[in-house]
Amino acid sequence: MGAGAYRHHVPASVDAIIQRGEFLTSYTPYQPEIAQGTLQYLFEFQTQVAMLTGMDVANASMYDAATAAVEAVQMANRVTRRGKTILSGAVHPHYRETIETHGKFSGFEVVSLAPNLDGLAGIEAKLDAKTASVVVQYPNVFGRLQDLTALAAACQKAGALLIVAIPEIVSMGAVTPPGDMGADIVVAEGQSIGNALNFGGPYVGLFAAKEKYVRQMPGRLCGETVDADGKRGWVLTLSTREQHIRREKATSNICTNSGLCALAFTVHLSLLGETGLRRLAGLNHALATTLEAKLAKVKGVRLLTDAYFNEFAIELPRDAGDVVEALADKGVLAGVPGSRLWPDDASMAKTLIVAVTETNTVEDMDLFAAKLAEVL
Amino acid sequence: MDKSQGRSAQEAPAKELPNFVTASGHRGLQLEEKLIFEQGVPGRIGVDVPDAPKGAANKLGAFARKGTIGLPDLSEPQVVRHFTRLSQKNYGIDSGLFSLGSCTMKHNPRLNEKMARLPGFADLHPLQPEKTVQGALELIDTLAHWLKTLTGMPAVAMSPAAGAHGELCGMVAIWAAIQAKGEGATRRRVLVPESAHGTNPATAALLGFTVDPIPANERGRVDLAAFEKKLGPDVAAIMLTNPNTCGLFEGDIKKIADLVHAAGGYFYCDGANYNAIAGRVRPADLGVDAMHINLHKTFSTPHGGGGPGSGPVVLSAALAPYAPLPYVVHGAKGFELVETQRAGTSPFGRLKGFHGQMGMFVRALAYMLSHGSDGIRQASTDAVLNANYILARLKDVMSPAFAGGPCMHEALFDDAFLKDTGVSTLDFAKALIDEGYHPMTMYFPLVVHGAMLIEPTESENKESLDAFIDSLRHLATLAKKGDQADFFHAAPRLTPRRRLDETRAARSPILRWKPAQPPAPTAQAAE
Numbered sequence: 001m002g003a004g005a006y007r008h009h010v011p012a013s014v015d016a017i018i019q020r021g022e023f024l025t026s027y028t029p030y031q032p033e034i035a036q037g038t039l040q041y042l043f044e045f046q047t048q049v050a051m052l053t054g055m056d057v058a059n060a061s062m063y064d065a066a067t068a069a070v071e072a073v074q075m076a077n078r079v080t081r082r083g084k085t086i087l088s089g090a091v092h093p094h095y096r097e098t099i100e101t102h103g104k105f106s107g108f109e110v111v112s113l114a115p116n117l118d119g120l121a122g123i124e125a126k127l128d129a130k131t132a133s134v135v136v137q138y139p140n141v142f143g144r145l146q147d148l149t150a151l152a153a154a155c156q157k158a159g160a161l162l163i164v165a166i167p168e169i170v171s172m173g174a175v176t177p178p179g180d181m182g183a184d185i186v187v188a189e190g191q192s193i194g195n196a197l198n199f200g201g202p203y204v205g206l207f208a209a210k211e212k213y214v215r216q217m218p219g220r221l222c223g224e225t226v227d228a229d230g231k232r233g234w235v236l237t238l239s240t241r242e243q244h245i246r247r248e249k250a251t252s253n254i255c256t257n258s259g260l261c262a263l264a265f266t267v268h269l270s271l272l273g274e275t276g277l278r279r280l281a282g283l284n285h286a287l288a289t290t291l292e293a294k295l296a297k298v299k300g301v302r303l304l305t306d307a308y309f310n311e312f313a314i315e316l317p318r319d320a321g322d323v324v325e326a327l328a329d330k331g332v333l334a335g336v337p338g339s340r341l342w343p344d345d346a347s348m349a350k351t352l353i354v355a356v357t358e359t360n361t362v363e364d365m366d367l368f369a370a371k372l373a374e375v376l
Numbered sequence: 377m378d379k380s381q382g383r384s385a386q387e388a389p390a391k392e393l394p395n396f397v398t399a400s401g402h403r404g405l406q407l408e409e410k411l412i413f414e415q416g417v418p419g420r421i422g423v424d425v426p427d428a429p430k431g432a433a434n435k436l437g438a439f440a441r442k443g444t445i446g447l448p449d450l451s452e453p454q455v456v457r458h459f460t461r462l463s464q465k466n467y468g469i470d471s472g473l474f475s476l477g478s479c480t481m482k483h484n485p486r487l488n489e490k491m492a493r494l495p496g497f498a499d500l501h502p503l504q505p506e507k508t509v510q511g512a513l514e515l516i517d518t519l520a521h522w523l524k525t526l527t528g529m530p531a532v533a534m535s536p537a538a539g540a541h542g543e544l545c546g547m548v549a550i551w552a553a554i555q556a557k558g559e560g561a562t563r564r565r566v567l568v569p570e571s572a573h574g575t576n577p578a579t580a581a582l583l584g585f586t587v588d589p590i591p592a593n594e595r596g597r598v599d600l601a602a603f604e605k606k607l608g609p610d611v612a613a614i615m616l617t618n619p620n621t622c623g624l625f626e627g628d629i630k631k632i633a634d635l636v637h638a639a640g641g642y643f644y645c646d647g648a649n650y651n652a653i654a655g656r657v658r659p660a661d662l663g664v665d666a667m668h669i670n671l672h673k674t675f676s677t678p679h680g681g682g683g684p685g686s687g688p689v690v691l692s693a694a695l696a697p698y699a700p701l702p703y704v705v706h707g708a709k710g711f712e713l714v715e716t717q718r719a720g721t722s723p724f725g726r727l728k729g730f731h732g733q734m735g736m737f738v739r740a741l742a743y744m745l746s747h748g749s750d751g752i753r754q755a756s757t758d759a760v761l762n763a764n765y766i767l768a769r770l771k772d773v774m775s776p777a778f779a780g781g782p783c784m785h786e787a788l789f790d791d792a793f794l795k796d797t798g799v800s801t802l803d804f805a806k807a808l809i810d811e812g813y814h815p816m817t818m819y820f821p822l823v824v825h826g827a828m829l830i831e832p833t834e835s836e837n838k839e840s841l842d843a844f845i846d847s848l849r850h851l852a853t854l855a856k857k858g859d860q861a862d863f864f865h866a867a868p869r870l871t872p873r874r875r876l877d878e879t880r881a882a883r884s885p886i887l888r889w890k891p892a893q894p895p896a897p898t899a900q901a902a903e
Contacts, residue, residue: 001501001503001504003503004729004730005501005502005503005730007499007501009423011422011423011452013422013452013455013456015493016456017456017459017460017463018680019489020459020460020463021468021469021470021471022463022464022466022467022468022470022471023463023466023468023680023681024468024470024484024489024678024680025468025469025470025471025481025484025678025679026466026467026468026469026679026680026681027474027476027479027481027679027681027682027814028679028681028682028683029681029682031467031805031809031814031815032873032876033806033809033868033871033872033873033874033875033876034465034466034467034809034814034868034871034872035465035466035467035681036462036465036466036872036873037462037463037464037465037466038462038466038681038682040409040411040462040465041459041462043411043887043888043889044411044412044413044889046887046888047411047413047888047889048447050888051445051446051447052445056888057887057888058887058888060682061683063537063538063541063683063684063728064537064728064729064730065729066726066728066729067537067541067727067728067729092729094726094728094729094730095729097701097725097726098725098726098727098728098729100725100726101548101700101724101725101726101727104724104725105548105551105552105583105584105724106582106583106584107584145436145437145439147438147439172441172445173441173445174436174440174441175436175439175440175441176439176440176441176442177441189729196493196498196499196735197498197499197500197501197502198492198497198498198500198734198735199497199500199501199502199509199512199730199731199734200502200729200730200731200732200734201502201537201684201728201729201730201731201732201733201734201735201736202537202683202684202686202733202734202735202736203729203730204684214885214887220682221885221887222887223881223882223885223886223887224881224886224887225876225877225878225880225881225886226876226877226880227873227874227875227876227877228866228874228875228876228877229874231873231874233873233876234876235876235878235881237878237881237882237885237887238882238885239882257682257683257684258683258684259679259680259681259682259683259684260678260680260681260683260684261680261683261684263459263680263681267455267459269447270412270422270448270450270455270458270459271421271422271423271450271452271455272421272422272423272425272447273416273420273421273422273447273448273449273450274418274444274445274446274447274448274449275418275419275420275421275449276421276422276423276425276449277445277447278445279421279425280423280425282428283425283426283427283428285428285432285434285435285436286428286429286432286434287428287429287432288435289432289433289434289435290429290432292433292435293433306435306437307435307436307437307438307439308435308436309436324505325505325507328504328505328507328508333501333504333505333508336503340503341503343715343716344716358425358426362429
């Protein structure tokens with residue numbers, strides 16, 4: 001299905017670990033002497049997120065990618081002391097709408113570009129001295145991979161921060177991370193690693209940034225220190241940014257994060273390791289190109305995405321929403337139709353977003369292609 | 377007959393063990409555990425990943441990742457052992473009484489976990505066709521019905537992801553209602569009692585409101601006279617917790633609601649303490665316009681070491697039209713998820729991706745259905761009883777913050793009983809850790825000096841409360857001897873780590889592990 005939520009295989013040991021009562025029934029680690037377990041895995045989580053995204057530092061998680069994106073925009077407003085953000089036309093509509101909602105009541109300006117396969121189109125023309133941030137998605141909502149290096153340079157020249165949103169974190173096992181292309185802040189949906197689809201939540205928002213912005217970051221941060229005996233240990237740190245200390249002067253009102261989802265992420269990624277993540281990402285990509293080749297042979301289907309990871313967009317000869325409904329009756333969940341994501345934009349009606357993971361078999365794909373040919 | 381079976385009849389002398397060092401660094405069951413990044417051997421793997429189909433095209437273009445990511449390679453036994461060892465350094469509700477006030481650390485029934493993992497909930501994609509997710513939508517609708525019935529409120533927004541997110545949702549609804557009346561430019565002030573949770577002023581400030589504190593009276597409640605003086609045409613809302621963070625019921629709450637309504641403002645109720653009154657008091661009858669409900673407190677979804685939570689917000693008729701997207705309705709085609717604005721409504725927009733914390737909804741509804749409305753009422757009654765038992769049994773050795781009268785679901789003490797002992801609230805709480813308990817909430821609420829807020833919840837039986845009280849009485853008596861400051865300063869002694877240097881952590885933050893030397897790119901990366 002895709003479009004910001006992906007069905008991956010979660011090893012059984014992940015669930016066994018997160019159901020241990022010492023993790024499941026513990027509180028936010030405000031008493032570090034009896035919460036070193038939580039604190040150490042948060043430190044490991046922060047390290048994993050920083051590595052995956054190619055960034056310097058990461059926080060201990062947010063609610064989800066959409067809320068992390070809002071926090072990133074607000075952080076850019078604080079860093080630049082400006083109040084305008086430009087949203088690419090290939091940002092997930094839920095991320096866009098969440099940012100727009102917050103812009104309304106927080107009083108920052110949101111310039112949302114119309115849906116466009118080319119997520120970079122039109123951005124540089126809107127960059128000006130008021131712009132605090134630019135938000136792009138990578139891979140974008142159509143699955144497309146685009147080089148962000150030039151945009152990052154343009155943002156830097158304009159004094160704006162480049163925020164990159166990653167909807168599918170498994171992609172980082174195969175593609176160049178945004179940190180290598182000049183991103184200032186990276187947010188991501190971490191659901192894909194360790195967490196079930198759960199009809200949309202709870203998920204785990206990832207948030208990473210360049211080191212120089214660390215004191216402007218939102219959310220909880222876990223840091224290394226020593227105890228009274230000089231032994232290495234961990235604590236929540238830089239909490240002078242947070243609401244329980246700063247009250248109305250806090251960087252964010254956030255209190256809860258996604259602790260247990262972050263644990264699931266860290267356990268799953270530890271099981272995979274470098275070798276496993278690379279293999280998993282390679283498998284996802286190979287299966288996606290396999291399905292694309294099969295769908296391309298169906299009469300009337302046109303591929304819209306060139307470079308992609310495990311998700312691509314196709315154009316159908318008729319309304320994709322109707323096709324998805326018809327295929328559901330035949331036991332196939334085909335993907336996410338444009339009408340679901342952009343209900344008010346008729347130009348997107350024939351677009352279908354399709355994602356493939358290791359849970360899809362080649363037989364599934366043959367069935368999909370055959371049934372699609374039947375209903376078109 | 378000799379029953380010693382060869383054992384020494386004399387008890388071993390209880391002498392302090394010499395400070396001996398083990399070769400491993402472990403100390404019995406207290407196992408030292410390195411970071412995952414300090415373990416592992418390249419090439420190991422904890423998951424079987426099948427081979428990719430042969431002959432598949434590569435369409436990554438120029439975007440193939442170069443260099444190593446830096447992740448360690450471990451086997452499944454290594455990973456399971458690593459996280460099991462980490463778990464043993466944690467204290468949870470499953471470990472023992474968790475006295476943390478304001479956080480409602482009640483037992484998390486495992487039935488809820490099992491229900492949330494049913495594939496009909498856990499394996500649903502949020503954007504599947506509605507006709508394939510009718511059961512999930514019905515579950516959301518049923519939970520919404522329970523929340524509306526319990527609170528007496530006509531509407532509920534289900535999508536907020538946590539308490540603070542719910543607060544934001546409720547306050548945005550108030551903001552939207554004020555905008556709709558054309559008073560956005562004038563109603564800029566939000567009244568927040570000094571005893572409020574930190575999230576309250578942080579949320580109000582996020583919306584651009586000016587935060588105006590209201591003092592507490594000597595009884596720990598809102599000072600009604602001071603409150604009335606602060607009312608005016610520029611007041612947008614009052615944010616009030618009831619029972620308040622002192623664990624006391626705001627007896628004047630209806631009057632406060634009427635006054636703020638008469639002044640044209642709204643009443644936001646922080647529902648963090650709803651566990652004291654669920655099933656007994658309907659917030660609608662108190663004049664509430666918006667209240668978030670922490671499903672991870674009152675309705676027992678696990679705290680999980682700091683989330684995920686869930687914070688649905690019940691709304692009055694005045695605020696219902698502004699409820700956020702999406703929401704569930706029941707129409708001719710069954711249950712529908714409304715994701716765009718419909719005629720006659722003015723939703724303020726979307727607060728997060730997708731529809732809400734479904735996994736938490738399933739757990740909360742499982743709790744409600746397994747308790748029933750009578751069980752929910754019983755739970756809040758018992759929570760209040762337990763807190764009062766603690767207050768009654770400790771008031772002679774500790775100092776209740778507000779003398780006279782019972783408390784609600786939490787008992788609040790100040791540090792007067794520690795005066796001139798050299799022992800602070802923090803020291804006292806840390807000593808409680810060595811006694812085997814998670815400390816109470818400290819230094820909150822801010823209106824009480826050296827506050828200690830204890831919330832036992834309904835989960836504790838009398839034996840458990842008595843054992844906890846014995847420990848507190850022991851420590852209070854010890855502290856009051858006046859010569860035990862060093863003992864308390866050094867606590868805790870028996871934990872995996874002793875007091876940690878927070879200043880050092882904040883001064884030069886180390887927020888991630890880094891290799892001693894950056895790894896060289898491997899050949900694999902060129903794949």
